[in-house]
Amino acid sequence: AQKITQTQPGMFVQEKEAVTLDCTYDTSDQSYGLFWYKQPSSGEMIFLIYQGSYDEQNATEGRYSLNFQKARKSANLVISASQLGDSAMYFCAMRDGSGTSYGKLTFGQGTILTVHP
């Protein structure tokens, strides 16, 4: 069974600095996808970035980048130049790419990020 672990319940960062949110995963599949979502206090879920298990390069989307270390089974989110609007809950998620659970999307516990001015 696949599992996602986010070990940081809360993180604090100063505005304009970079921050790394940790995510480790466990799966026996060779093919899988990793996602990060942002949930502001309004409650909506916003997709940020995707990394495929066979992607050779780390994914980047604007100020978001994914530090993907396959051997360590980690997919940490890096937010550069933090802004006050980045304060939110962040979730890491994994999708099965094979087997009977194809398509299943599993989330971690989440990390609350607070950006200080």
Add this chain to the structure above:
Amino acid sequence: DVKVTQSSRYLVKRTGEKVFLECVQDMDHENMFWYRQDPGLGLRLIYFSYDVKMKEKGDIPEGYSVSREKKERFSLILESASTNQTSMYLCASSGTGIRTEAFFGQGTRLTVV
């Protein structure tokens, strides 16, 4: 604009009641999901469906059932609501393909009294 719509934003039900949470998507997605979100526990998958009338248990299916009679609609059913099912419920849908992101509804805050 893509949309996943949950029938209620807030719901208060009594213990023992049968509760239906409805979710509709307009993106012709094959996959649909029901999660519950609790502080410190993140999003936990209750059930997901990969096709009409097809479903698979998630991590916490006990006390819940689901129905998917039409592609666009996925219902979560609490057969006999209990206070420990008080939570935020999130519905999501996605296409097939490992890269496809999931789109979420606005959530239903269910309180069982």
